[in-house]
Amino acid sequence: MKKFILMLILFVLSMPIMVHAKQEVKAPEQIQDELFQQFDFSEVDQMLEDVFPREKLTFGDTILKLISGDITFSFDLIKELFLDQFTYELQHSKSGLIHVLLIVIVAAIFTNFSSVFKSTQVSEISFSMLYMLLLTICLTNFRVLVESTSLRMGQLMEFMKILSPTYFFAVAMATGSGTSMVFYQLILLLILILEMVIQNFLIPLTQIYMVIRILGELSPEIPLTKFADFIYTIVSWSLKTILAGVIGMNLISSLLMPAIDSVKRSVLIKSGEAIPIIGDVIGGATEIVLGTAVLIKNGIGVAGMIICLIICLAPMIQMAVTALLYQLVSALIQPISDKRLVNCVSSLAEGSKLLLNIMFSSGVLFLVTIAMVATTTGG
Amino acid sequence: MLEYIYQWIENIAFYMVMLVAFMQLIPGKSYQKYIRFFAGMILILMLTAPIFKLFGKNQFHMSEYKKELEKITEATTYMEEIIGEE
Numbered sequence: 527m528k529k530f531i532l533m534l535i536l537f538v539l540s541m542p543i544m545v546h547a548k549q550e551v552k553a554p555e556q557i558q559d560e561l562f563q564q565f566d567f568s569e570v571d572q573m574l575e576d577v578f579p580r581e582k583l584t585f586g587d588t589i590l591k592l593i594s595g596d597i598t599f600s601f602d603l604i605k606e607l608f609l610d611q612f613t614y615e616l617q618h619s620k621s622g623l624i625h626v627l628l629i630v631i632v633a634a635i636f637t638n639f640s641s642v643f644k645s646t647q648v649s650e651i652s653f654s655m656l657y658m659l660l661l662t663i664c665l666t667n668f669r670v671l672v673e674s675t676s677l678r679m680g681q682l683m684e685f686m687k688i689l690s691p692t693y694f695f696a697v698a699m700a701t702g703s704g705t706s707m708v709f710y711q712l713i714l715l716l717i718l719i720l721e722m723v724i725q726n727f728l729i730p731l732t733q734i735y736m737v738i739r740i741l742g743e744l745s746p747e748i749p750l751t752k753f754a755d756f757i758y759t760i761v762s763w764s765l766k767t768i769l770a771g772v773i774g775m776n777l778i779s780s781l782l783m784p785a786i787d788s789v790k791r792s793v794l795i796k797s798g799e800a801i802p803i804i805g806d807v808i809g810g811a812t813e814i815v816l817g818t819a820v821l822i823k824n825g826i827g828v829a830g831m832i833i834c835l836i837i838c839l840a841p842m843i844q845m846a847v848t849a850l851l852y853q854l855v856s857a858l859i860q861p862i863s864d865k866r867l868v869n870c871v872s873s874l875a876e877g878s879k880l881l882l883n884i885m886f887s888s889g890v891l892f893l894v895t896i897a898m899v900a901t902t903t904g905g
Numbered sequence: 906m907l908e909y910i911y912q913w914i915e916n917i918a919f920y921m922v923m924l925v926a927f928m929q930l931i932p933g934k935s936y937q938k939y940i941r942f943f944a945g946m947i948l949i950l951m952l953t954a955p956i957f958k959l960f961g962k963n964q965f966h967m968s969e970y971k972k973e974l975e976k977i978t979e980a981t982t983y984m985e986e987i988i989g990e991e
Contacts, residue, residue: 651929658922694984703988710984714977722970730907734914741921745928747941748921753952 696823702787780902838889849878
């Protein structure tokens with residue numbers, strides 16, 4: 527009898543909870559909407575408007591489209607941006623290329639017809655003058671490249687700075703605070719490394735590399751190519767070290783913290799499920815909410831990755847086109863002109879390749895980190 | 906730091922250009938190798954100047970980055986607090 531009364535009391539007591547729990551079970555779409563309302567993307571949107579004034583990109587819409595499984599639009603966007611940038615660069619660098627070609631041809635006339643002049647000195651001096659002109663053009667072109675690279679690098683860092691609090695908030699919701707903390711710290715550290723090492727050290731170093739390489743060709747008596755090689759080694763080694771270090775740090779942090787978080791979470795869910803009668807409802811509801819949180823988190827992650835990619839794409843295309851075109855010019859002028867001029871033009875191509883490498887690595891760093899977070903906290 | 910490096914590279918560039926101009930002005934070929942030798946010596950001094958400067962003094966200007974690192978720690982603890990409240 528006592529047992530029966532106890533059961534009855536328990537049942538009556540749990541009535542309101544049951545009703546409450548029944549009300550809590552909502553359609554997944556509704557949960558998704560409610561969770562989505564928690565995030566504030568206004569800062570990210572403002573940033574996107576600054577970077578891409580023509581494309582009407584809003585971060586929230588992008589995420590919603592991605593969550594609903596529509597990925598094609600992002601491919602279309604990337605394709606469009608790629609073609610735009612490519613044709614723009616081709617048209618833009620045409621005049622510079624024609625200048626270089628003309629200078630080289632005139633210089634070739636001076637060197638090959640030097641016997642026309644009274645002394646060889648006249649032709650040598652005029653050759654030097656033309657070389658200086660070519661040097662100035664090459665260095666100016668390179669400076670434009672460097673400026674656009676550091677501008678885009680700044681935008682990339684700014685974007686990550688704005689995105690990461692939102693993204694790691696979502697990670698904390700989906701997986702747990704421990705993982706979110708570790709990766710948040712990691713990405714802030716990554717931004718610091720990018721600012722400290724790449725933007726303030728490697729990019730100026732590339733500029734120095736370029737200047738020294740071109741100057742080294744100026745006088746054949748005093749070559750400086752080995753010094754230029756030395757700087758090139760410093761730049762490429764630092765890039766590789768940063769890449770390896772960041773991936774290693776990512777791996778290490780992805781091994782432990784997510785496991786700890788999932789243990790904590792499963793303890794919580796299992797103890798909820800252990801409550802008689804209402805346990806199943808609680809378990810089911812939590813699972814739906816958690817699944818939705820993971821979906822939103824990955825939506826933010828993928829949208830962030832796409833925008834990172836788009837930010838990096840423009841300067842990368844610019845540098846790739848420049849590198850290819852100047853390599854082509856150096857190939858074209860090789861038969862008629864002096865070795866020094868060919869080296870000068872091809873060193874511009876080398877410099878742009880180095881810049882491309884820098885931009886590529888810094889983009890990859892962010893992409894890898896986001897991808898790592900997304901996969902390790904997959905739920 | 907960066908200004909110093911730019912100054913240094915500017916000096917080298919100026920020196921090289923002047924050297925090329927000077928080489929053209931020398932009347933005889935026979936003097937050229939001596940001048941080239943001394944010019945090369947000066948160039949070595951110019952190129953190694955920042956490296957010696959770097960080894961000369963042991964402390965870098967890291968205070969700015971230390972501040973940044975502190976900021977990172979602050980931001981993480983702030984984030985931790987926010988998440989903890991949820």
